[in-house]
Amino acid sequence: MxxxxxxxxxxxxxxxxxxxxxxxxxxxxxxxxxxxxxxxxxxxxxxxxxxxxxxxxxxxxxxxxxxxxxxxxxxxxxxxxxxxxxxxxxxxxxxxxxxxxxxxxxxxxxxxxxxxxxxxxxxxxxxxxxxxxxxxxxxxxxxxxxxxxxxxxxxxxxxxxxxxxxxxxxxxxxxxxxxxxMRPSPPNPSFFRLMMFRMSRTTMKEMLSDEYCDYRHYKEEGWFQSDYYYDVSLNPVKKLAGWFFDFIGHRMSRQS
Known part of the structure; x- marks a missing residue:
């Protein structure tokens, strides 16, 4: 129930x-x-x-x-x-x-x-x-x-x-x-939610360290390497978009 x-x-x-x-x-x-x-x-x-x-x-x-x-x-x-x-x-x-x-x-x-x-x-x-x-x-x-x-x-x-x-x-x-x-599993992320995850995790990885709880949490959960917060099967378009969002996050961290 x-x-x-x-x-x-x-x-x-x-x-x-x-x-x-x-x-x-x-x-x-x-x-x-x-x-x-x-x-x-x-x-x-x-x-x-x-x-x-x-x-x-x-x-x-x-x-x-x-x-x-x-x-x-x-x-x-x-x-x-x-x-x-x-x-x-x-x-x-x-x-x-x-x-x-x-x-x-x-x-x-x-x-x-x-x-x-x-x-x-x-x-x-x-x-x-x-x-x-x-x-x-x-x-x-x-x-x-x-x-x-x-x-x-x-x-x-x-x-x-x-x-x-x-x-x-x-x-x-x-x-x-x-x-x-009643949905059996979490939904596939929208482009916006994918962007938020990939850009935030990339900037966090490059700007923070083990001193911060956010960084330790992302590392422990494997989020620095994963496609998204939880296991999903991204189609080729979203895969490509994810890599692009990672690149944008990298550029943002370097400019900060």
């Missing part, structure tokens, strides 16, 4: 929570899923201090000892995750942003490969589409297989027409997520 964890950035169990519950019901109409709700307000998560120890030495050297690793453990034991947040001042809520900031080292060392990801944003009027793009981008850069999130208008008092429209959006989002969740 697949395990899905929803991380909810709302302080109230209202529109965002109800949207996730409806999403769960839709998902369970396809297959039985073990579903967990994680309300970020119930966890002790301090603000990032910007010391960069997680980048340079490793996340285990973070001077803050709170519930961060407990939340990471929940992600690691999930087949899919949902980040659900209200639109607060055209951004995710503060607890959600704080979690993302505390996981910033994952953007340097992606590790959530093979896990499905989607987002749910609730809002009064507008701005939610840019938040979904932001969350989807964070998901992709963290290694998740991302299915496009959805934006729901929950302006109070909500009309019957708005409720029905939200239900249609949730149903479609759940179907997209289900397809990614």
């Amino acid at each position: 697949k395990r899905v964890t929803a991380f909810i950035g709302s302080a109230r169990k209202q529109a965002t929570y109800e949207a996730v519950r409806e999403f769960e019901r839709n998902l369970n109409s396809y297959t039985e899923v073990e579903f967990e709700y994680v309300f970020l307000k119930d966890y002790r998560l301090e603000f990032c201090r910007g010391c960069k120890l997680c980048f340079d030495k490793g996340e285990e050297f973070c001077p803050i000892h709170d519930d961060r690793d407990l939340l990471i453990d929940k992600i690691n034991h999930s087949d899919g995750v949902i980040f659900a947040t209200p639109n607060y001042s055209f951004q995710v809520s503060a607890p959600m942003k704080n979690l993302l900031d505390r996981l910033a080292f994952v953007l340097h060392r992606p590790c959530f490969f093979g896990k499905a990801f989607t987002s749910i944003v609730t809002q009064g009027v507008f701005g939610g589409n840019s938040i979904v793009k932001y969350l989807d981008s964070m998901g992709e850069n963290s290694g998740y297989s991302v299915s496009k999130g959805c934006v729901l208008t929950t302006l109070e008092p909500i009309t019957k027409a708005a409720e029905e429209k939200n239900s249609r959006k949730i149903k479609k989002a759940a179907a997209r997520f289900y397809r990614v969740l």
Whole structure:
């Protein structure tokens, strides 16, 4: 049975929570899923201090000892995750942003490969589409297989027409997520994702050393020699593109 964890950035169990519950019901109409709700307000998560120890030495050297690793453990034991947040001042809520900031080292060392990801944003009027793009981008850069999130208008008092429209959006989002969740293996990378990997790993190899955690991690994972983060079969065009991206990364490192 697949395990899905929803991380909810709302302080109230209202529109965002109800949207996730409806999403769960839709998902369970396809297959039985073990579903967990994680309300970020119930966890002790301090603000990032910007010391960069997680980048340079490793996340285990973070001077803050709170519930961060407990939340990471929940992600690691999930087949899919949902980040659900209200639109607060055209951004995710503060607890959600704080979690993302505390996981910033994952953007340097992606590790959530093979896990499905989607987002749910609730809002009064507008701005939610840019938040979904932001969350989807964070998901992709963290290694998740991302299915496009959805934006729901929950302006109070909500009309019957708005409720029905939200239900249609949730149903479609759940179907997209289900397809990614049941995918047997991670997808072949797009040209953009291939470019990001090859250019970053080449510059890292030439500019850093064993003194840095990023360098040690890439070396231990074999990423300095691999075609991509995980085993994939690149077609000849992408093989050629990969070599070109390596060359560009080499030129960038020499000019730095």
